[in-house]
Amino acid sequence: MKKIGIIGGMSWQSTQTYYKAINEGVNDHLGGLHSAELLMYSVDFAPIEQLQHNHQWPQLANKLSHAAQSLERAGADCIVIATNTMHKVADVMQENISIPIIHxxxxxxxxxxxxxxxxxxxxxxxxxxxxxxxxxxxxxxxxxxxxxxxxxxxxxxxxxxxxxxxxxxxxxxxxxxxxxxxxxxxxxxxxxxxxxxxxxxxxxxxxxxxxxxxxxxxxxxxxxxxxxxx
Structure with a gap:
């Protein structure tokens, strides 16, 4: 099983849904006591939200690229950005890591x-x-x-x-x-x-x-x- 790296916290309300859905999905396929191999980098959403509304996208790209690099170093095989909005910087993030971002x-x-x-x-x-x-x-x-x-x-x-x-x-x-x-x-x-x-x-x-x-x-x-x- 490949390890999924999740960048969450944007907001944590939906990140917990991701965690539950991914584990349930793996268990549906494999049965028994199987669950997903996950790594998570959960950000503090307040500064993220402020940067969004100030249209400071390069700074956001840097922040999330750092999170993605941390997950890659920890052994993740892919990155899931657990938010639609921050896919605005997904292409920049992809340039900074060697594992795929699931868009x-x-x-x-x-x-x-x-x-x-x-x-x-x-x-x-x-x-x-x-x-x-x-x-x-x-x-x-x-x-x-x-x-x-x-x-x-x-x-x-x-x-x-x-x-x-x-x-x-x-x-x-x-x-x-x-x-x-x-x-x-x-x-x-x-x-x-x-x-x-x-x-x-x-x-x-x-x-x-x-x-x-x-x-x-x-x-x-x-x-x-x-x-x-x-």
């Missing part, structure tokens, strides 16, 4: 193609929804058209993520707001919706709607399991 957008694209989806809605932080690093990768590398909510809805989603979900708070009004946004994206042509922030699964799930939802946390965790057992 979350690529893992999601595989699932979308399996379902025959070529137009998808994207929910996430403002960085993920508005910047090119995620949408453009899906469009250019995988041929998947990406729709995003309008500006007021993007602000709503971003604030719920940072002010509520990252603290583990789940409120009914926020759930209803997200469901309205999901329905509007579907009405605009989205065949499915990417839950493109690893905390969104705390708020909405497939049981809430008939519209296909793609929870990036579980998809990414499954990709890590497949790598570890390959």
């Amino acid at each position: 979350i957008a690529d893992a999601v694209a595989v699932k979308l193609k399996q379902k025959g989806i070529d137009t998808v809605g994207l929910l996430g932080t403002a960085f993920t929804m508005e910047q090119d690093f995620y949408r453009q990768r899906l469009q250019d590398k995988h041929g998947i058209k990406v729709l995003i909510p309008d500006a007021p809805h993007r602000t709503c989603i971003h604030e719920v993520i940072y002010k509520e979900l990252c603290h583990g708070h789940v409120y009914p009004d926020s759930h209803l707001a997200f469901m309205r946004i999901i329905n509007e994206l579907h009405f605009s042509g989205a065949q499915g919706i990417i839950l493109g922030c690893t905390e969104i699964g705390l708020l909405v799930s497939q049981s809430d709607t008939d519209i296909a939802l793609f929870d990036t946390t579980f998809i990414h965790a499954q990709a890590a399991v497949e790598f570890a057992l390959s």
